[in-house]
Amino acid sequence: MAFKTISVVGLGYIGLPTAAVFASRGLDVVGVEVSEKAVNTINAGNVHIVEPDLDMVVRGAVHAGRLRATLTPEPADAFMIAVPTPFKGENEPDLSYIESAGKNIASVLKKGDLVVLESTSPVGATECLSRWLAEARPDLNFPHNHGEEADIQVAHCPERVLPGKVLQELVSNDRIIGGLTPYCTERATELYELIVTGECFATNARTAELAKLSENSFRDVNIAFANELSTICDQLDVNVWELIRLTNRHPRVDVLSPGPGVGGHCIAVDPWFIVHSAPERAKMIRLAREINNEKPLYVVDQVRELADQFKKPVIACLGLAFKANIDDLRESPAMDICEAIAKQGFGEVLAVEPNISKLPERLSREGVVLVSISEALERANTIVILVDHKPFIRLSKEKFAAKVVVDTRGLLSR
Numbered sequence: 502m503a504f505k506t507i508s509v510v511g512l513g514y515i516g517l518p519t520a521a522v523f524a525s526r527g528l529d530v531v532g533v534e535v536s537e538k539a540v541n542t543i544n545a546g547n548v549h550i551v552e553p554d555l556d557m558v559v560r561g562a563v564h565a566g567r568l569r570a571t572l573t574p575e576p577a578d579a580f581m582i583a584v585p586t587p588f589k590g591e592n593e594p595d596l597s598y599i600e601s602a603g604k605n606i607a608s609v610l611k612k613g614d615l616v617v618l619e620s621t622s623p624v625g626a627t628e629c630l631s632r633w634l635a636e637a638r639p640d641l642n643f644p645h646n647h648g649e650e651a652d653i654q655v656a657h658c659p660e661r662v663l664p665g666k667v668l669q670e671l672v673s674n675d676r677i678i679g680g681l682t683p684y685c686t687e688r689a690t691e692l693y694e695l696i697v698t699g700e701c702f703a704t705n706a707r708t709a710e711l712a713k714l715s716e717n718s719f720r721d722v723n724i725a726f727a728n729e730l731s732t733i734c735d736q737l738d739v740n741v742w743e744l745i746r747l748t749n750r751h752p753r754v755d756v757l758s759p760g761p762g763v764g765g766h767c768i769a770v771d772p773w774f775i776v777h778s779a780p781e782r783a784k785m786i787r788l789a790r791e792i793n794n795e796k797p798l799y800v801v802d803q804v805r806e807l808a809d810q811f812k813k814p815v816i817a818c819l820g821l822a823f824k825a826n827i828d829d830l831r832e833s834p835a836m837d838i839c840e841a842i843a844k845q846g847f848g849e850v851l852a853v854e855p856n857i858s859k860l861p862e863r864l865s866r867e868g869v870v871l872v873s874i875s876e877a878l879e880r881a882n883t884i885v886i887l888v889d890h891k892p893f894i895r896l897s898k899e900k901f902a903a904k905v906v907v908d909t910r911g912l913l914s915r
Protein backbone atom coordinates (compact mmCIF):
# COMPACT_ATOMS: atom_id res chain seq x y z
CA MET A 502 0.00 0.00 0.00
CA ALA A 503 1.43 3.38 -0.98
CA PHE A 504 1.89 6.13 1.61
CA LYS A 505 -0.20 9.21 0.91
CA THR A 506 -0.38 11.02 4.23
CA ILE A 507 2.50 11.24 6.68
CA SER A 508 2.35 12.56 10.20
CA VAL A 509 5.52 13.82 11.85
CA VAL A 510 5.26 14.11 15.61
CA GLY A 511 7.61 16.77 17.02
CA LEU A 512 8.52 19.62 14.67
CA GLY A 513 11.98 20.44 16.00
CA TYR A 514 15.48 20.28 14.51
CA ILE A 515 14.80 16.85 13.00
CA GLY A 516 11.01 16.66 12.63
CA LEU A 517 10.46 19.94 10.77
CA PRO A 518 13.08 19.32 8.05
CA THR A 519 11.86 15.72 7.71
CA ALA A 520 8.25 16.87 7.35
CA ALA A 521 9.24 19.52 4.81
CA VAL A 522 11.26 17.08 2.70
CA PHE A 523 8.40 14.54 2.57
CA ALA A 524 6.02 17.37 1.62
CA SER A 525 8.40 18.54 -1.10
CA ARG A 526 8.17 15.03 -2.60
CA GLY A 527 4.43 15.51 -3.04
CA LEU A 528 3.15 13.73 0.07
CA ASP A 529 0.57 15.30 2.36
CA VAL A 530 2.28 15.95 5.65
CA VAL A 531 0.69 16.84 8.97
CA GLY A 532 3.08 17.88 11.70
CA VAL A 533 2.01 17.44 15.30
CA GLU A 534 3.60 19.83 17.76
CA VAL A 535 2.95 20.70 21.41
CA SER A 536 4.03 24.32 21.04
CA GLU A 537 1.17 26.49 19.78
CA LYS A 538 3.66 29.18 18.83
CA ALA A 539 5.59 26.75 16.61
CA VAL A 540 2.31 25.55 15.02
CA ASN A 541 1.31 29.12 14.15
CA THR A 542 4.78 30.00 12.86
CA ILE A 543 4.91 26.98 10.57
CA ASN A 544 1.35 27.43 9.29
CA ALA A 545 2.30 30.98 8.33
CA GLY A 546 5.11 29.48 6.21
CA ASN A 547 7.87 30.46 8.62
CA VAL A 548 10.35 28.54 10.75
CA HIS A 549 11.16 28.64 14.46
CA ILE A 550 14.62 27.06 14.17
CA VAL A 551 17.77 28.12 12.34
CA GLU A 552 19.05 25.73 9.68
CA PRO A 553 20.36 26.63 6.21
CA ASP A 554 17.61 26.64 3.52
CA LEU A 555 14.96 25.25 5.88
CA ASP A 556 12.90 28.47 5.70
CA MET A 557 12.71 28.15 1.92
CA VAL A 558 11.66 24.48 1.89
CA VAL A 559 9.05 24.97 4.65
CA ARG A 560 7.61 28.05 2.95
CA GLY A 561 7.34 26.18 -0.35
CA ALA A 562 5.68 23.14 1.27
CA VAL A 563 3.17 25.21 3.30
CA HIS A 564 2.24 27.41 0.33
CA ALA A 565 1.78 24.33 -1.88
CA GLY A 566 -0.71 23.05 0.72
CA ARG A 567 1.40 19.93 1.41
CA LEU A 568 2.55 20.76 4.94
CA ARG A 569 0.37 21.71 7.87
CA ALA A 570 1.07 21.86 11.60
CA THR A 571 -1.48 20.99 14.29
CA LEU A 572 -1.70 20.54 18.04
CA THR A 573 -3.81 17.37 17.83
CA PRO A 574 -2.96 14.26 15.81
CA GLU A 575 -4.93 13.33 12.71
CA PRO A 576 -5.17 9.99 10.87
CA ALA A 577 -2.25 9.22 8.53
CA ASP A 578 -0.66 6.21 6.79
CA ALA A 579 2.67 6.62 8.56
CA PHE A 580 3.68 8.34 11.80
CA MET A 581 7.26 9.44 12.43
CA ILE A 582 8.14 10.32 15.99
CA ALA A 583 10.96 12.86 16.32
CA VAL A 584 10.77 14.08 19.91
CA PRO A 585 13.63 14.70 22.37
CA THR A 586 15.10 11.97 24.58
CA PRO A 587 16.81 13.94 27.35
CA PHE A 588 18.20 12.70 30.68
CA LYS A 589 16.51 12.30 33.99
CA GLY A 590 18.32 11.78 37.31
CA GLU A 591 21.83 10.37 36.95
CA ASN A 592 22.26 10.23 33.16
CA GLU A 593 19.21 8.01 32.74
CA PRO A 594 17.37 8.31 29.42
CA ASP A 595 13.98 9.98 29.79
CA LEU A 596 11.51 8.31 27.44
CA SER A 597 8.51 10.32 28.61
CA TYR A 598 8.34 12.41 25.40
CA ILE A 599 8.23 9.22 23.31
CA GLU A 600 5.60 7.78 25.62
CA SER A 601 3.36 10.82 25.39
CA ALA A 602 3.87 11.09 21.61
CA GLY A 603 2.85 7.42 21.31
CA LYS A 604 -0.19 7.83 23.53
CA ASN A 605 -1.14 10.94 21.60
CA ILE A 606 -1.18 9.26 18.17
CA ALA A 607 -2.66 5.96 19.44
CA SER A 608 -6.24 7.24 19.21
CA VAL A 609 -5.99 7.88 15.45
CA LEU A 610 -4.16 4.66 14.48
CA LYS A 611 -5.89 2.31 12.04
CA LYS A 612 -5.06 -1.13 10.68
CA GLY A 613 -2.12 -1.02 8.23
CA ASP A 614 -0.46 2.10 9.69
CA LEU A 615 3.27 2.38 10.20
CA VAL A 616 4.87 4.02 13.25
CA VAL A 617 8.56 4.92 13.04
CA LEU A 618 10.63 6.11 15.97
CA GLU A 619 13.35 8.50 14.78
CA SER A 620 14.39 9.86 18.18
CA THR A 621 17.76 8.67 19.43
CA SER A 622 16.82 6.00 21.93
CA PRO A 623 18.28 3.45 24.32
CA VAL A 624 18.11 -0.21 23.30
CA GLY A 625 14.57 -1.52 23.83
CA ALA A 626 12.78 1.82 23.35
CA THR A 627 11.04 0.82 20.11
CA GLU A 628 9.59 -2.24 21.83
CA CYS A 629 8.46 -0.01 24.73
CA LEU A 630 6.75 2.28 22.23
CA SER A 631 4.89 -0.69 20.73
CA ARG A 632 3.76 -1.69 24.24
CA TRP A 633 2.54 1.84 25.05
CA LEU A 634 0.60 1.93 21.79
CA ALA A 635 -0.93 -1.48 22.55
CA GLU A 636 -2.00 -0.35 26.04
CA ALA A 637 -3.84 2.60 24.49
CA ARG A 638 -5.38 0.54 21.66
CA PRO A 639 -6.36 -2.93 22.92
CA ASP A 640 -8.51 -3.33 19.79
CA LEU A 641 -5.40 -3.48 17.55
CA ASN A 642 -2.52 -6.01 17.42
CA PHE A 643 1.04 -4.75 17.76
CA PRO A 644 4.29 -6.41 16.64
CA HIS A 645 6.05 -6.76 20.04
CA ASN A 646 3.63 -9.58 20.95
CA HIS A 647 1.84 -10.42 17.69
CA GLY A 648 4.87 -10.54 15.38
CA GLU A 649 3.92 -10.68 11.72
CA GLU A 650 0.21 -10.89 12.68
CA ALA A 651 0.31 -7.27 13.85
CA ASP A 652 -2.17 -4.66 12.54
CA ILE A 653 0.32 -1.83 13.05
CA GLN A 654 3.99 -1.92 11.99
CA VAL A 655 6.59 -0.39 14.31
CA ALA A 656 10.23 0.38 13.43
CA HIS A 657 13.21 2.44 14.48
CA CYS A 658 15.09 4.57 11.96
CA PRO A 659 17.50 6.82 13.82
CA GLU A 660 18.16 10.29 12.47
CA ARG A 661 21.81 10.87 11.53
CA VAL A 662 21.88 14.42 10.16
CA LEU A 663 24.53 16.96 11.05
CA PRO A 664 23.20 20.31 12.32
CA GLY A 665 24.08 22.88 9.68
CA LYS A 666 23.76 20.32 6.86
CA VAL A 667 20.39 18.82 7.78
CA LEU A 668 18.55 19.18 4.47
CA GLN A 669 21.43 17.77 2.49
CA GLU A 670 22.16 14.84 4.84
CA LEU A 671 18.47 14.00 5.30
CA VAL A 672 18.43 12.95 1.67
CA SER A 673 21.97 11.76 0.99
CA ASN A 674 22.84 9.80 4.17
CA ASP A 675 22.43 6.04 4.31
CA ARG A 676 19.75 4.94 6.78
CA ILE A 677 19.58 2.06 9.23
CA ILE A 678 16.08 0.66 9.47
CA GLY A 679 15.20 -1.74 12.25
CA GLY A 680 11.65 -3.05 12.52
CA LEU A 681 10.20 -5.12 15.32
CA THR A 682 9.54 -7.72 12.57
CA PRO A 683 10.91 -8.10 9.02
CA TYR A 684 7.63 -6.75 7.61
CA CYS A 685 7.90 -3.66 9.84
CA THR A 686 11.41 -3.10 8.40
CA GLU A 687 10.10 -3.57 4.87
CA ARG A 688 7.31 -1.00 5.32
CA ALA A 689 9.63 1.55 6.93
CA THR A 690 12.14 1.06 4.11
CA GLU A 691 9.39 1.80 1.57
CA LEU A 692 8.72 5.04 3.43
CA TYR A 693 12.33 6.24 3.55
CA GLU A 694 12.97 5.28 -0.05
CA LEU A 695 10.54 8.06 -0.96
CA ILE A 696 13.08 10.68 0.13
CA VAL A 697 16.51 9.08 0.56
CA THR A 698 19.14 8.79 -2.16
CA GLY A 699 21.52 6.97 0.22
CA GLU A 700 21.11 3.25 0.88
CA CYS A 701 18.64 1.85 3.42
CA PHE A 702 20.08 -0.99 5.49
CA ALA A 703 17.66 -3.45 7.08
CA THR A 704 18.16 -4.78 10.59
CA ASN A 705 16.17 -5.29 13.80
CA ALA A 706 15.11 -2.49 16.15
CA ARG A 707 17.67 -3.20 18.90
CA THR A 708 20.58 -3.13 16.46
CA ALA A 709 19.31 0.11 14.88
CA GLU A 710 19.02 1.68 18.35
CA LEU A 711 22.55 0.67 19.35
CA ALA A 712 23.99 1.60 15.94
CA LYS A 713 22.94 5.21 16.40
CA LEU A 714 24.34 5.36 19.93
CA SER A 715 27.56 3.72 18.72
CA GLU A 716 28.06 6.31 15.97
CA ASN A 717 27.99 9.18 18.43
CA SER A 718 30.00 7.25 21.04
CA PHE A 719 32.66 6.50 18.42
CA ARG A 720 33.03 10.25 17.85
CA ASP A 721 33.02 10.98 21.57
CA VAL A 722 35.74 8.41 22.35
CA ASN A 723 37.89 9.71 19.50
CA ILE A 724 37.44 13.34 20.54
CA ALA A 725 38.32 12.33 24.12
CA PHE A 726 41.55 10.83 22.78
CA ALA A 727 42.34 14.14 21.05
CA ASN A 728 41.42 16.15 24.14
CA GLU A 729 43.60 13.96 26.33
CA LEU A 730 46.49 14.34 23.88
CA SER A 731 46.09 18.12 24.05
CA THR A 732 46.59 18.18 27.82
CA ILE A 733 49.55 15.77 27.59
CA CYS A 734 51.09 18.05 24.94
CA ASP A 735 50.65 21.11 27.19
CA GLN A 736 52.52 19.28 29.94
CA LEU A 737 55.33 18.13 27.61
CA ASP A 738 55.60 21.44 25.73
CA VAL A 739 54.58 20.01 22.36
CA ASN A 740 52.20 21.75 19.91
CA VAL A 741 49.25 19.35 19.73
CA TRP A 742 48.13 20.64 16.33
CA GLU A 743 51.46 19.99 14.72
CA LEU A 744 51.59 16.61 16.46
CA ILE A 745 48.17 15.57 15.10
CA ARG A 746 48.98 16.85 11.63
CA LEU A 747 52.08 14.68 11.60
CA THR A 748 50.55 11.54 13.14
CA ASN A 749 47.69 11.76 10.64
CA ARG A 750 50.21 11.37 7.81
CA HIS A 751 50.26 7.68 8.79
CA PRO A 752 47.92 5.79 6.44
CA ARG A 753 45.91 4.20 9.26
CA VAL A 754 45.80 7.07 11.77
CA ASP A 755 43.10 9.74 11.88
CA VAL A 756 43.15 11.64 15.16
CA LEU A 757 40.22 14.06 15.54
CA SER A 758 40.54 17.65 16.77
CA PRO A 759 40.82 18.65 20.40
CA GLY A 760 38.61 21.51 21.52
CA PRO A 761 37.16 23.22 24.59
CA GLY A 762 34.94 20.17 25.28
CA VAL A 763 32.13 18.40 23.45
CA GLY A 764 28.83 20.19 23.02
CA GLY A 765 25.49 19.75 21.30
CA HIS A 766 22.58 17.55 22.24
CA CYS A 767 23.86 14.34 20.68
CA ILE A 768 27.49 13.37 21.11
CA ALA A 769 27.61 14.64 24.70
CA VAL A 770 24.37 12.81 25.58
CA ASP A 771 23.98 9.56 23.63
CA PRO A 772 27.02 7.70 25.04
CA TRP A 773 25.39 7.87 28.48
CA PHE A 774 22.49 5.80 27.10
CA ILE A 775 24.94 2.96 26.47
CA VAL A 776 26.59 3.45 29.88
CA HIS A 777 23.19 3.36 31.54
CA SER A 778 22.20 0.13 29.76
CA ALA A 779 25.50 -1.69 30.39
CA PRO A 780 27.27 0.09 33.27
CA GLU A 781 29.73 -2.72 34.00
CA ARG A 782 30.81 -3.12 30.39
CA ALA A 783 30.87 0.46 29.09
CA LYS A 784 34.18 1.49 30.66
CA MET A 785 35.83 3.33 27.78
CA ILE A 786 32.60 5.05 26.74
CA ARG A 787 32.11 6.37 30.29
CA LEU A 788 35.73 7.50 30.60
CA ALA A 789 35.52 9.35 27.27
CA ARG A 790 32.48 11.24 28.55
CA GLU A 791 34.34 12.15 31.73
CA ILE A 792 37.44 13.31 29.83
CA ASN A 793 35.38 15.48 27.48
CA ASN A 794 33.33 16.89 30.36
CA GLU A 795 36.51 17.89 32.21
CA LYS A 796 38.00 19.77 29.28
CA PRO A 797 36.11 23.07 29.87
CA LEU A 798 37.36 23.13 33.47
CA TYR A 799 40.90 22.61 32.23
CA VAL A 800 40.51 25.56 29.83
CA VAL A 801 39.18 27.80 32.64
CA ASP A 802 42.28 26.93 34.72
CA GLN A 803 44.54 27.79 31.78
CA VAL A 804 42.85 31.17 31.41
CA ARG A 805 43.13 31.88 35.14
CA GLU A 806 46.88 31.21 35.14
CA LEU A 807 47.55 33.37 32.10
CA ALA A 808 45.25 36.27 32.95
CA ASP A 809 46.85 36.47 36.39
CA GLN A 810 49.95 38.18 34.95
CA PHE A 811 47.94 41.32 34.16
CA LYS A 812 47.06 43.97 36.68
CA LYS A 813 43.74 44.50 34.90
CA PRO A 814 42.94 41.40 32.90
CA VAL A 815 40.51 41.96 30.02
CA ILE A 816 39.53 38.58 28.65
CA ALA A 817 37.85 38.12 25.27
CA CYS A 818 36.08 34.83 24.56
CA LEU A 819 35.91 34.24 20.80
CA GLY A 820 32.85 32.14 20.03
CA LEU A 821 29.98 30.90 22.20
CA ALA A 822 28.26 28.36 19.92
CA PHE A 823 28.84 24.63 20.42
CA LYS A 824 30.66 24.40 17.11
CA ALA A 825 31.69 26.51 14.11
CA ASN A 826 29.33 28.54 11.92
CA ILE A 827 26.07 27.89 13.77
CA ASP A 828 24.11 30.01 16.25
CA ASP A 829 23.24 27.16 18.63
CA LEU A 830 24.40 28.02 22.16
CA ARG A 831 22.72 25.11 23.91
CA GLU A 832 24.98 22.55 25.63
CA SER A 833 27.95 24.62 24.51
CA PRO A 834 31.26 24.24 26.35
CA ALA A 835 32.19 27.74 25.13
CA MET A 836 29.21 29.14 27.07
CA ASP A 837 30.22 27.23 30.20
CA ILE A 838 33.81 28.47 29.93
CA CYS A 839 32.81 32.11 29.37
CA GLU A 840 30.35 31.96 32.27
CA ALA A 841 32.90 30.36 34.62
CA ILE A 842 35.57 32.95 33.74
CA ALA A 843 33.10 35.77 34.48
CA LYS A 844 31.74 34.15 37.65
CA GLN A 845 35.18 33.51 39.08
CA GLY A 846 36.08 37.18 38.61
CA PHE A 847 39.39 36.87 36.75
CA GLY A 848 38.80 40.29 35.14
CA GLU A 849 36.58 42.05 32.64
CA VAL A 850 35.01 39.58 30.20
CA LEU A 851 34.09 40.34 26.57
CA ALA A 852 32.33 37.85 24.32
CA VAL A 853 32.37 37.73 20.52
CA GLU A 854 29.73 35.65 18.76
CA PRO A 855 29.05 36.79 15.18
CA ASN A 856 25.96 34.55 14.90
CA ILE A 857 23.90 36.21 17.65
CA SER A 858 22.69 39.74 18.27
CA LYS A 859 21.92 39.50 21.99
CA LEU A 860 23.88 37.86 24.78
CA PRO A 861 22.03 35.18 26.77
CA GLU A 862 20.91 36.32 30.21
CA ARG A 863 23.16 33.63 31.74
CA LEU A 864 26.21 35.65 30.63
CA SER A 865 24.91 39.21 30.78
CA ARG A 866 23.97 38.83 34.45
CA GLU A 867 27.62 37.93 35.14
CA GLY A 868 28.71 41.21 33.53
CA VAL A 869 29.88 39.72 30.20
CA VAL A 870 29.52 42.17 27.30
CA LEU A 871 28.91 41.19 23.66
CA VAL A 872 31.35 43.06 21.42
CA SER A 873 32.61 42.97 17.84
CA ILE A 874 35.77 41.09 16.99
CA SER A 875 37.66 44.34 16.34
CA GLU A 876 36.66 45.81 19.71
CA ALA A 877 37.71 42.57 21.43
CA LEU A 878 41.11 42.58 19.74
CA GLU A 879 41.60 46.21 20.62
CA ARG A 880 40.63 46.03 24.28
CA ALA A 881 41.54 42.56 25.52
CA ASN A 882 44.95 41.48 26.75
CA THR A 883 43.90 37.83 27.03
CA ILE A 884 42.12 36.02 24.18
CA VAL A 885 40.38 32.66 24.53
CA ILE A 886 39.57 31.10 21.16
CA LEU A 887 36.60 28.80 21.78
CA VAL A 888 35.01 28.31 18.35
CA ASP A 889 36.60 28.27 14.90
CA HIS A 890 33.94 30.41 13.20
CA LYS A 891 34.85 31.53 9.66
CA PRO A 892 35.30 35.24 10.56
CA PHE A 893 37.88 34.22 13.19
CA ILE A 894 39.78 32.00 10.76
CA ARG A 895 40.03 34.93 8.33
CA LEU A 896 41.80 37.14 10.91
CA SER A 897 45.47 37.78 10.37
CA LYS A 898 47.62 36.03 12.98
CA GLU A 899 49.43 39.31 13.61
CA LYS A 900 46.32 40.59 15.37
CA PHE A 901 47.06 38.14 18.17
CA ALA A 902 50.79 38.80 18.32
CA ALA A 903 50.76 41.09 21.36
CA LYS A 904 48.12 39.07 23.23
CA VAL A 905 48.15 36.20 25.63
CA VAL A 906 46.13 33.49 23.85
CA VAL A 907 44.45 30.25 24.88
CA ASP A 908 43.70 28.64 21.53
CA THR A 909 41.41 25.66 22.12
CA ARG A 910 40.74 25.16 18.39
CA GLY A 911 44.27 25.47 17.01
CA LEU A 912 43.29 28.50 14.96
CA LEU A 913 46.75 30.01 15.16
CA SER A 914 48.48 26.73 14.32
CA ARG A 915 46.74 26.16 11.01
Ligand code: SAJ
Binds near residue numbers: 662758759762768824
Ligand atom coordinates in the same frame (compact mmCIF):
# COMPACT_ATOMS: atom_id res chain seq x y z
N1 SAJ B 1 34.17 18.21 18.17
C1 SAJ B 1 35.48 18.27 18.61
N2 SAJ B 1 36.44 17.69 17.82
C2 SAJ B 1 36.15 17.08 16.63
C3 SAJ B 1 34.81 17.02 16.20
C4 SAJ B 1 33.83 17.60 17.00
O1 SAJ B 1 35.79 18.81 19.68
O2 SAJ B 1 37.10 16.61 15.97
C5 SAJ B 1 33.10 18.80 19.01
C6 SAJ B 1 32.36 19.96 18.33
O3 SAJ B 1 33.05 21.16 18.49
C7 SAJ B 1 31.03 19.93 19.05
C8 SAJ B 1 30.82 18.44 19.32
O4 SAJ B 1 32.09 17.82 19.20
O5 SAJ B 1 31.10 20.62 20.29
C9 SAJ B 1 29.85 17.75 18.37
O6 SAJ B 1 29.97 18.24 17.05
P1 SAJ B 1 29.84 17.38 15.71
O7 SAJ B 1 29.86 18.33 14.60
O8 SAJ B 1 30.88 16.31 15.66
O9 SAJ B 1 28.45 16.60 15.85
P2 SAJ B 1 26.93 17.07 16.17
O10 SAJ B 1 26.68 16.85 17.63
O11 SAJ B 1 26.61 18.38 15.61
O12 SAJ B 1 26.12 15.94 15.33
C10 SAJ B 1 26.32 14.57 15.63
C11 SAJ B 1 26.61 13.82 14.31
N3 SAJ B 1 27.10 12.49 14.62
C12 SAJ B 1 28.24 11.99 14.07
O13 SAJ B 1 28.96 12.64 13.35
C13 SAJ B 1 28.58 10.58 14.40
C14 SAJ B 1 25.34 13.77 13.46
O14 SAJ B 1 25.56 12.98 12.30
C15 SAJ B 1 24.18 13.19 14.27
O15 SAJ B 1 22.99 13.12 13.53
C16 SAJ B 1 23.96 14.11 15.46
O16 SAJ B 1 25.15 14.07 16.26
C17 SAJ B 1 22.76 13.57 16.24
O17 SAJ B 1 21.67 14.15 16.08
O18 SAJ B 1 22.89 12.55 16.93
